[in-house]
Amino acid sequence: MRNSRLQIGTTVLVVGALALAACGGGGDDAAAGGEGDTLRLWHFESDTSAMGIAWEEAIATFEEETGATVEFEERSFEQIRTTASQVLNSDEAPDILEYNKGNATAGLLASQGLLSPLDDAVEEYGWDSQLAPALQTTARYDESGIMGSGSWYGVPNYGEFVEFYYNEDMFAEYGVEVPTSTEELEVAMQTFADAGVTPLAEAASEYPLGQLWYQLALSKADREWVDSYQLYADDVDFTGEQISYATETVKAWSDAGYISSDATGLAAEDAGVAFIDGEYPMFYSGSWWHNRFTTEIEGFEFGTFLYPGAEMSPGSAGNMWVIPVEARNPELAAQFIDITMRPEIQALIGNNGGVPVAADPADIEDEKSQELIENFNTLNERDGLAFYPDWPTATFYDDLNAGLQELLNGTLTPAEVNEQLGQQYADGVADITG
Structure with missing residues (x-):
């Protein structure tokens, strides 16, 4: 399912100060660390969707900055939903994938030990400062897989x-x-x-x-x-x-x-x-x-x-980037997540019919996109996201x-x-x- 508890007091486009340009994913050390490596990535967005358009640009940026190659495989929502527990517990697991949020999905996989906790990466890259508390609800799960508290197991970069x-x-x-x-x-x-x-x-x-x-x-x-x-x-x-x-x-x-x-x-x-x-x-x-x-x-x-x-x-917040425990290159996966949170990538989401979570409002120019985001903000302002x-x-x-x-x-x-x-x-x- 395309699928918060706490009220967002400001509009979603103003959440957090976007200061990731100097963080993790964009420096010479990152390029040296990724040279010759491969990041295996799965997601289920079409190439004409807002996220598909934005993430294609993020892939190009990632490959240019890290020297690594992205091996992208498109899987349908149903393919990932029905096979995740088996695939992520094997050497066939990707390094990073888009996964549905919620107790029965990401929470279940987290409780089964199939997803890597991301607390250290969240602290390193400052993603918690970009995502308002309501949007963090579906990114954190306790040991039973119940959302809202515990470790971070995913990072959403759009709303829905x-x-x-x-x-x-x-x-x-x-x-x-x-x-x-x-x-x-x-x-x-x-x-x-x-x-x-x-x-x-x-x-x-x-x-x-x-x-x-x-x-x-x-x-x-x-x-x-x-x-x-x-x-x-x-x-x-x-x-x-x-x-x-x-x-x-x-x-x-x-x-x-x-x-x-x-x-x-x-x-x-x-x-x-x-x-x-x-x-x-x-x-x-x-x-x-x-x-x-x-x-x-x-x-x-x-x-x-x-x-x-x-x-x-x-x-809620949108589906999330998650990193399987069996990922071969979790550090590269975290760098890719960071790139998708940059203002220029967030603007691509916003101007192509998506709902960005960390964009500069001045970057959203499309009128229908502005209307979409305004509706989302209306729900946020009255604590109206109900999962x-x-x-x-x-x-x-x-x-x-x-x-x-x-x-x-x-x-x-x-x-x-x-x-x-x-x-x-x-x-x-x-x-x-x-």
């Missing part, structure tokens, strides 16, 4: 969150205004449905519907509930207001025709491409789609808005997708889905906490 993308032309055609409350959102969706247009591009076999379900729960939640759900601060009642509302609303929206009946068999890519093709007026998904929409949508203008009437939304629904357990991503598919199919009622998910959640948390 979930928002509505909407087709401005379709909104104008059907006389729909951007909603400012859940009630107005439902009126807008009913307007489209009455005209024979399914309002939401959706996918239930992967993350989009699960994130919408979680957003609906968040619209009835506060930070205390999020800490219970994500950090195990207290028990979570799956028959309580938050989750009951979420599951019942997904079912109601499906019955009303707001969600297509074929969403059960669709992947995130299917839903995103359908929005690109102008088939749906709205798509609720992550900031990672922003650059792709900017570069691939041709037939209409699109805009964005945060989920109306909610203080919190799914989101992602699948994070609490190692299996909850698949559990949630399966439960919501059965909900749409009508094979389980909302109450039965909540009972099933509640038991799966409790079993998974017990596995982590003992």
Whole structure:
């Protein structure tokens, strides 16, 4: 999943003083140390994404400054998610890779001893001064793999969150205004449905519907509930207001025709491409789609808005650079991380539809990128990053997708889905906490 607890009092673009030009990665000693070596790097970003563009430049800078060669291998998100535990425990492990953050992912690998603690590198390069406390939450894990405290096991260099993308032309055609409350959102969706247009591009076999379900729960939640759900601060009642509302609303929206009946068999890519093709007026998904929409949508203008009437939304620091224990060149890996935190690399992320965590605001020139970052900052300023629904357990991503598919199919009622998910959640948390 594309997937904080503490409030960021300033905008994410102003977090920390960027003073890495003289640190670690850019001097003669670094070049001498890397000459003739190879850095094996994995990530799952496309070459046209904001991160892919920025990291390609970082690779070129790294090779020029260190004399080392980068051996890059693109792996899909699912490939890395499903094989990491096996691969990182072998001599096939890369030196550095992009990995998903959260208890069930990076936390699990850290607790298994597969990731190197990065405390010394964080101190050496000063990454903690660049990342605001909220963004550090998902980089640190205790001995049980629970985020928020303990050693650093990863370094994020971008942020992410979930928002509505909407087709401005379709909104104008059907006389729909951007909603400012859940009630107005439902009126807008009913307007489209009455005209024979399914309002939401959706996918239930992967993350989009699960994130919408979680957003609906968040619209009835506060930070205390999020800490219970994500950090195990207290028990979570799956028959309580938050989750009951979420599951019942997904079912109601499906019955009303707001969600297509074929969403059960669709992947995130299917839903995103359908929005690109102008088939749906709205798509609720992550900031990672922003650059792709900017570069691939041709037939209409699109805009964005945060989920109306909610203080919190799914989101966090982005996926992280991690260094496996089996890495052959961990020092070079740390130098590469440092380069990705430089202002010029951060600006590339920001100007290509990403959300940088340590950029100079003056370097962000693209208007749509400014809007994206402003939405992220709005969430930060109200302590609104609530992580992602699948994070609490190692299996909850698949559990949630399966439960919501059965909900749409009508094979389980909302109450039965909540009972099933509640038991799966409790079993998974017990596995982590003992």
